[in-house]
Amino acid sequence: MPDRNLPNWRSILFVPVLNEKFVAGAPNRDADCIQLDLEDAIPPDQKQQARDHVADVADRLADAGCDVIVRINRPWCMAMADMQACVRPSVLALTLPKVPGPGHVRAIAETLDEIEQNMGLENGHTRLIAMVETAEALSQMEQIARASDRVIGLIVGAEDLAVSMGMKPTHQSLLLPNLQAVAAARAAGCMPLGFVGSVADYSDMAAYGDLISEARSLGFTGAFAIHPSQVPVLNKQFAPSQEEVDAARALIASFEQGIKEGRGAISHNGKMVDLPVVEQAQAILSAHEQFAS
Structure with missing residues (x-):
């Protein structure tokens, strides 16, 4: 199992790159990592505007002491433009949505080799978190995690996976895919991220805390957060009492x-x-x- 020098990210907080209020407040949220979002949080007609802003926002957050990563878009034409905009010293990793298989990860990694060389960055500076969100990818999770030494994390996207599988995103339906993700990530030497549930549900924080406590018992080490109220729960539950x-x-x-x-x-x-x-x-x-x- 390779030693990938994994970060200690219990809480990875989504921040829309074009929302200045959220960006300005991000360093005060106590999240282990800030994830700038170029994908779902950005309407199609604002994608280029978001790319134009991401470098400045990432640099500002890094200067404030934040670990910064960016979720890019899946279609190749957008992914290529996103990578050109995002690869820089202040961005530690890219999150790849809807990864279909290991070949996609290898192609991304090869592209990053070239961009990093052109930027004068050390090869391998930009790490990867792979999101498994389709039925196609479920049976390939370990291959995805092993596809490149850049991969430091693997996570199941509950809502998109439910659509792909034609199922409801319930605890019962999501348990097996998440257990498979833990096994695949551990076998490959990267972080198993997530929990058995939907990241969108933060209205009942007591129930959310129970889900995160369960996630740690299942072997997960951290998770994405879409709301700042989730961060303290993640930080507490993913650390030993x-x-x-x-x-x-x-x-x-x-x-x-x-x-x-x-x-x-x-x-x-x-x-x-x-x-x-x-x-x-x-x-x-x-x-x-x-x-x-």
């Missing part, structure tokens, strides 16, 4: 004492503990250190 950290430290200490006594498995708080359980505890401490720094 102090209770989890304390329990992990106690478990590891007990295990290490058992090792000193010549035991490879121990009983801790009435449960059997062996190496895989310890590795889970170590992962909790590692995540805690990442988000505490």
